[in-house]
Amino acid sequence: MNILGAGQCGTLLxxxxxxxxPRIDLYERGGxxxxxxxxxxxxxxxxLAARGVRALEAAQVMPRVRPLLVPMRGRMVHKLDGSTExxxxxxxxxxxxxxxxxxxxNQVLLxxxxxxxxxxxxxxxxxxxxxxxxxxARIRDHAGGSDIEVGxxxxxxxxxxxxxxxxxxASTGLIGATEARLQHGYKELTIPAAADGTFQLDPxxxxxxxxxxxMLIALPNPGGDFTLTLFLPNEGExxxxxxxxxxxxxxxxxxxxxxxxxxxxxxxxxxxSNPLGLLGTVRCRRWHDGDKLLLIGDAAHAVVPxxxxxxxxxxxxxxxxxxxxxxxxxxxxxxxxxxxxxxxxNANAIADMALENYVEMRDTVRDPKFALQKALSFELERRLPxxxxxxxxxxxxxxxxxxxxxxxxxxxQQALLERLTRNAxxxxxxxxxxxxxxxxxxxxxx
Numbered sequence: 001m002n003i004l005g006a007g008q009c010g011t012l013l014x015x016x017x018x019x020x021x022p023r024i025d026l027y028e029r030g031g032x033x034x035x036x037x038x039x040x041x042x043x044x045x046x047x048l049a050a051r052g053v054r055a056l057e058a059a060q061v062m063p064r065v066r067p068l069l070v071p072m073r074g075r076m077v078h079k080l081d082g083s084t085e086x087x088x089x090x091x092x093x094x095x096x097x098x099x100x101x102x103x104x105x106n107q108v109l110l111x112x113x114x115x116x117x118x119x120x121x122x123x124x125x126x127x128x129x130x131x132x133x134x135x136x137a138r139i140r141d142h143a144g145g146s147d148i149e150v151g152x153x154x155x156x157x158x159x160x161x162x163x164x165x166x167x168x169x170a171s172t173g174l175i176g177a178t179e180a181r182l183q184h185g186y187k188e189l190t191i192p193a194a195a196d197g198t199f200q201l202d203p204x205x206x207x208x209x210x211x212x213x214x215m216l217i218a219l220p221n222p223g224g225d226f227t228l229t230l231f232l233p234n235e236g237e238x239x240x241x242x243x244x245x246x247x248x249x250x251x252x253x254x255x256x257x258x259x260x261x262x263x264x265x266x267x268x269x270x271x272x273s274n275p276l277g278l279l280g281t282v283r284c285r286r287w288h289d290g291d292k293l294l295l296i297g298d299a300a301h302a303v304v305p306x307x308x309x310x311x312x313x314x315x316x317x318x319x320x321x322x323x324x325x326x327x328x329x330x331x332x333x334x335x336x337x338x339x340x341x342x343x344x345x346n347a348n349a350i351a352d353m354a355l356e357n358y359v360e361m362r363d364t365v366r367d368p369k370f371a372l373q374k375a376l377s378f379e380l381e382r383r384l385p386x387x388x389x390x391x392x393x394x395x396x397x398x399x400x401x402x403x404x405x406x407x408x409x410x411x412x413q414q415a416l417l418e419r420l421t422r423n424a425x426x427x428x429x430x431x432x433x434x435x436x437x438x439x440x441x442x443x444x445x446x
Contacts, residue, residue, distance in 0.1 A: 002027065002150045003158055004127050004137060004165065008046070008102070009297030009314035010158035011109035015059050016322045018116035021330065026119060027139055027150065029126035029159075034107050044188060045219040045227045046105065047308030048098040050399040055315035058322070061112045068105060069098035070220045076205035077365055082259055086205060087371065090390075091378050095397045097308060099206075099219040127159055130168035135292030137165065152292040154332045158314075161282055161302035166295055175295070176285030182304055182355075184214075185240055186231045186277045189270055191263045193224025200263050201226060208361060211256050214238065215362035218260070228260065230271070231279075231362065240276055279304050281351050287344065288336035296321070301347035306358040307395060309350050309403075316399070317343060346403040353395065353407055368425070373417040375427045376435070383436050386445045388413060401446065412443060 001021045003010050006028035014026045048056075048069065056062040073096050074088035089095055113119045124142040131138075136151040157165035169175040194200050199220060201207055207218040207226070213233060218226040233239040242248060246268040253261035261267055282302035287295045297314035320343055324335050364370050380388040391410030394401045416439065424430045 001025070001154045001156070002137075002152070003156045004139075004150075005029075005158035005160060005297075005299070006106075006110065006113075006121055006123075007158065007160065007297070008106060008109060008311050009318065010156075011106065011113045012055060012059055012315060013156065013158060013296065013318045013321070014113040014119050014121075015061070015109065015116065016318050017325065018113070018119050020322070020325050021154075022118055024113075024116075024119045025150065026113065026121045027125040027127070028121065028123050030123065032110075032121075032123045033103055034110060044102060045099050045221070046102050046311050047219075047305075048100050048105075049308060049312050049396040051309075052312040052315045054399045055319045058319055059112060061108060064108050064112075065100070065105060068100050068108070068222065070100075070203060070222055071096040071098055072206045072220070073204050074206070075361075075365070076202055076207045078207060078209045078257075078259060079366075080211070080256070085371075087365070087374065090393050090397055091381070095393065097206075097396055099221065101221065127164045130157075130165045132169050132172050132174070132289065132293075135289070152332075154294070154330070155292060156294045156296055157299045158297045159299050161280070161298040163295065163299035165293065166282075166284070166299050169289075174286060174289060178283050180281045180283075182279040182281070182358075183234055184231055184279055184358075185234050186229050186279065187240070187271055187274045188277075189228040189230065189264050189267070189274070191218060191226040191228060191260070192265065197224050199224050199226070208365070209257050209260065210362045210365050212363050212366075214256075216257050216260060217361070228264070231358075234276075244272065246272070281355065283348060283351060284344075287340045288333075291332035291336065294321075294336045294339070301344075301351065303347075303351045303354045304358060305354070306361055307350065307354040309354060309395065313347060313350055313403075316346075349402075349404040349407040350395070353391075353403070353410075369421060372421050372424065372427065373414075376417060376421060376430060377413070379427065379432060380436065380439055383432070384439055387443050388439050389446060405446075409443075409446065416442065 001024045003014055003026045006026050010026060014024050018024055056065050074086055077085045077087060114121060126140045127137055128140045129138040135155060136149050139148050139150060141148055157163055159165060166175060166177050191200055203220040209216040214231055216228060216230050218228045220226055235241045249268045249271050281304060284300055287300045296317050303310050321339050324338050328335050377390040391406055394406035420430060420435050
């Protein structure tokens with residue numbers, strides 16, 4: 001078996017499928033990150049939630065990953081006047097998400113894959129082309145200075161959102177891929193640890209500065225620093241297109257992020273010189289081509305990062321694919337077809353929810369009604385845990401609930417929350433017994 005791409009998805013998949021196939025060759029265009037070769041232009045932090053944890057436990061690597069994690073129990077909302085408000089993600093002790101370094105996690109997964117004697121990782125091997133008719137990928141061996149060809153059956157493309165393999169199918173119509181670019185981009189900054197090595201912000205939260213059409217977020221790192229990400233329109237009056245001078249940067253931060261600005265060394269130079277990241281959603285009508293090829297992870301379904309589920313979705317892919325392979329054996333056409341039929345609707349559902357969550361993070365979270373509906377949803381969950389689980393919790397903390405179910409159920413629950421809070425400004429203005437009765441009457445058990 002050949003796997004293209006040794007990011008988080010490709011390495012975890014190799015480690016898991018090595019238990020079922022005699023040999024796996026894993027091809028990666030970059031160098032070995034364990035030798036100090038990092039991928040450029042990628043977000044430094046990733047969010048790990050229940051689906052990702054389940055996958056890492058299935059691969060038996062969670063004990064090695066756990067020391068890399070910084071738990072976040074909710075959002076710390078930084079308001080324009082400088083005050084803050086903490087909004088918990090869930091209400092149980094285990095309902096947390098984790099900030100984790102992309103590079104450190106990738107190194108752990110590479111080690112896990114190479115511990116299997118039947119896995120070989122080939123670094124500096126870049127996919128240059130793919131022929132859909134033959135199922136052959138052309139790979140440039142930068143170390144050896146030559147081209148090689150690899151193919152199926154069971155070629156798996158985990159080569160990311162810009163997948164060369166997926167793009168090769170554009171003229172065939174078979175995969176039916178679409179790419180929707182978000183008209184917003186991002187740049188990353190850093191808040192360093194204090195002189196004594198401690199955090200300068202509360203490390204138990206994802207910090208967010210919601211400002212309507214744009215926002216700043218900060219995720220903690222184990223070393224005491226924070227990785228900040230500024231999300232802003234690419235064009236327009238308040239956009240990256242106009243954020244080209246020190247005066248423009250200073251004005252933006254003085255007006256919108258004054259408390260963060262004083263913690264960021266060399267803010268202007270860093271923001272102007274750091275690369276601009278692109279955001280978009282990839283969807284496909286199909287992910288497989290008979291027994292020749294399967295697209296997986298971002299190559300099949302890249303999503304915007306606003307629900308923190310891109311990696312978690314990819315890891316869920318790995319769990320499902322291994323499960324099906326264990327049931328059917330290496331009947332690759334049947335394995336790929338079943339996997340696609342079970343997961344494609346889930347990928348589309350979380351893509352939609354991730355886009356919706358961007359609006360929530362940068363804007364809706366500022367509405368007092370949002371906090372009231374969140375408080376009511378927690379109360380209903382306490383009273384009726386088999387009938388009402390907040391949509392965010394279904395996505396982040398309940399790996400057993402498919403994304404498509406979370407989306408469908410979440411829409412029904414949101415309509416109820418809006419009805420029940422229409423004439424209320426506080427939780428004590430709602431008849432909670434009556435609200436629970438309405439939920440029982442209108443929602444079946446999950």
